[in-house]
Amino acid sequence: MPTENLSDKRMSKFKNKGKEPMKMRDRRIAECVELRKAHKVESIMKKRNISSVGDEPLSPADNTDNKQVISETIQEIVANVNGDCPEKQRQGCQAARKLLSRERNPPLKEIIEAGLLTRFVEFLGRNDDPTLQFEAAWSLTNVASGTSWHTQQVVEHGAVPAFIALLASPMLNISEQAVWALGNIAGDGPSYRDGLIDCGVIPALLARLTPDAPVGYLRNLTWTLSNLCRNKNPFPRFSAVQQMLPSIIQLLHHSDKSILSDACWAVSYLTDGPNERIDVVIKTGILPRLVELLGFEELTVVTPALRSIGNIVSGSDLQTQAAIDAGVLSALPQLMRHPKSSVQKEAAWAVSNIAAGPCQQIQQLITCGLLAPLVDLLRNGDFKTQREAVWAVTNYTSGGTVDQVVHLVKCGALEAILNLLQAKDTKTVLVILDAINNIFLAAEKLGEVDKLCLLVEEVGGLDRIEFLQNHENNAVYRAAQALIEKYFSEDGDDQCLTTEATDSNFVFGASDLQKRFDF
Amino acid sequence: MSQMSEPSADAAVTEAPAPVSQSETKQSPAGKKLNKKKVEEVVEEEEEEYVVEKVLDRRVVKGRVEYLLKWKGFTDVDNTWEPEENLDCPDLIAEFLQSQKTAESGGKRRAESDGDGKETKKRKDEPEKLRGFARGLDPERIIGATDSSGELMFLMKWKNSDEADLVPAKEANAKCPQVVISFYEERLTWHSYPTEEEEKKDDKH
Helix, strand or coil: CHHHHHHHHHHHHCCCCCCCHHHHHHHHHHHHHHHHHHHHHHHHHHHHCCCCCCCCCCCHHHHCCCHHHHHHHHHHHHHHHHCCCHHHHHHHHHHHHHHHCCCCCCCHHHHHHCCHHHHHHHHHCCCCCHHHHHHHHHHHHHHHCCCHHHHHHHHHCCHHHHHHHHCCCCCHHHHHHHHHHHHHHHCCCHHHHHHHHHCCHHHHHHCCCCCCCCHHHHHHHHHHHHHHHCCCCCCCCHHHHHHHHHHHHHHCCCCCHHHHHHHHHHHHHHHCCCHHHHHHHHCCCCHHHHHHHHCCCCHHHHHHHHHHHHHHCCCCHHHHHHHHHCCHHHHHHHHHCCCCHHHHHHHHHHHHHHCCCCHHHHHHHHHCCCHHHHHHHHHHCCHHHHHHHHHHHHHHHHHCCHHHHHHHHHCCHHHHHHHHHHCCCHHHHHHHHHHHHHHHHHHHHHCCHHHHHHHHHHCCHHHHHHHHCCCCCHHHHHHHHHHHHHHHCCCCCCCCEEEEECCCCEEEEECCCCCCCCC | CCCCCCCCCCCCCCCCCCCHHHHCCCCCCCHHHHHHHHHHCHHHHHHCCCCEEEEEEEEEECCEEEEEEEECCCCHHHCEEEEHHHCCCHHHHHHHHHHHHHHHCCCCCCCCCCCCCCCCCCCCCCCCCCCHHHHCCCEEEEEEEECCCCCCEEEEEECCCCCCEEEEHHHHHHHCHHHHHHHHHHCCCCCCCCCHHHHHHCCCC
16 A cells, blocks of 8 residues: 555654664764754854855855956846846846945945846845845845945835835845845935835834844844934934834843844934933933943943933933932942043043032032042043043032032042143133132132132142133133132232233233232 | 024924013014114014014124024024114023023033944945855755754755755744654654563663
8 A cells, every 4th residue: 555655664764763773873973963063164154254155156256356357247147137037136136245245345336337226126025036035135235335325326216115015024034134224224314214214114113023033133123223213403203202212112121232232322312312302211211221231341332321321411400310310320430430431431421410410419429429430530531531520520619519619629629620721622721710710719608718729839730820821712811810810819029910901901010909828 | 502403393392482572572683674674664664573583692792792583483594693782582581591501601511422333324244144044945854953052953954055054943844844844753762661570671771
């Protein structure tokens, strides 16, 4: 009976039936070896980023830079792609993809000028031929990754609706490629970003955000979403932001660091705007998670998280308080000591904005131990960081109570900023002089101006301020002069000759303020 | 240095829209022309109402304080500097001065946006070698299985190729179920459960 023969045949396939033990053992060993090899090859290729020869025939494109060769290759591609044979279309598309994805100088312009984009966009719709769709999508992705002009070409050939449709493709690699292409288009600028939003890209993207989506897919998705949040002039409209936010918040709780990084960037774009924009983000309740992310090891996560926090505390006092309540002050000190100077700088910037708030918030800076690290930055930070730290001091001395200002001076901040008076940057010098003035105002209230003068002189600050009276910048020399006149002029033997530059003429004369200082 | 707010339809408006007192501010969008008009057509002038929408900036020219005004119903191209004494919009001026205060003396400073750090566009490079089913080959048979990566993978031998590679079991189950079934059948073993007596007699293998 035929059935019996069939079952015999299948029985012989069964593992241990009628086979010699040695043969079976050999077979098992060979299998294991093959598996190990395949694993090894896979991980080597991932590390080295090489493509092995494999089945795909060596294309002439591998012959790289020769313009002649490229031109010939493209001609061949055009012929294949314009024909009717599906196999040739696939070949042509793949050859184009390879040209467009090689390391150096992919011939974006040549491919465009050969008129290939029309066919590629057409191929995006060929649901009957997933390989063709994939190669076309990859090719268009790479063209769209070029300059604005390149991206424009892709868009003007009608790629956008086709890509949005492909987001729903059951083939994950094709859907992912569409996500990537749309990310490139959105990243071009606010105009295309809004164009995509108008075409309904957001719901289509969010529909693919499922728990079983592979990490690689989610990474691309997050990156594309972040580009849709990006750019100002104008900002993305509120309705779009409201649509995307819940998903972004979700992604901020993922474990993959790349996803976290891009989700944080999205938040940083969304918080980089007027207070209304910041409000929308705060209302999601994301602040505690952002503070948590500040403590991560990975710079790719910390940088955008810190930027987001910095943006938030540059908002209103209420918004700043929300950040403080979420614990940002406990995270900042270690960021101010971070090995990366860019992180130190951004942390100092955040502190400077918190210090621009009401004295209750300044008090929290004190209680949470931010002054010592701040003074460290004033002393040892790189210049950009010092600049931010100086702003922190000025803001602090402007809004702080007398006691708070005294405390800051005791921490060594005055000496540190006096040392920075030799900076070349005019704005910074002005900010420092402002701070010194504020500190003196506090001293006045305590009746301790002379003590302060002594302190300033002892650390060499007086010399520096005097020197600044010769500064080329109007505002600087006037500010320096004003300080000297108000607090450092003496009478008697040491007549300080100060010049008063008025609108009309120079008047040499002793300062009006004659105060005796006993040392 | 003053910030110009973007006209945005759905932005929540924090600034009060021009209240009644402001709408009574009669100003011409071009100060100099006002004088001319007064001389020529006084009647027309009184019927035209120009409303200050916002105060944008402040300057001192020859000892006189002037403010840069944005006019309601006009674009920013028509903004003009007007002397302080010509104006009757104290609220708007106060608002401007307040914003200046926070901006300059001990106030909040926004991000510089230097180097956002994240690329705007990404090219997909060749290094991603097509693997598994993406190679477009027909499965011949599965020659092994492993889950060391955390996910069950099959080692697939493809037709017309010597290079086998790994594919996720999920994908193989969907795309070539018969091949998968063959693989499992080849490896089926039947265990007979020995009775108590047989256990005692069994040799160790």
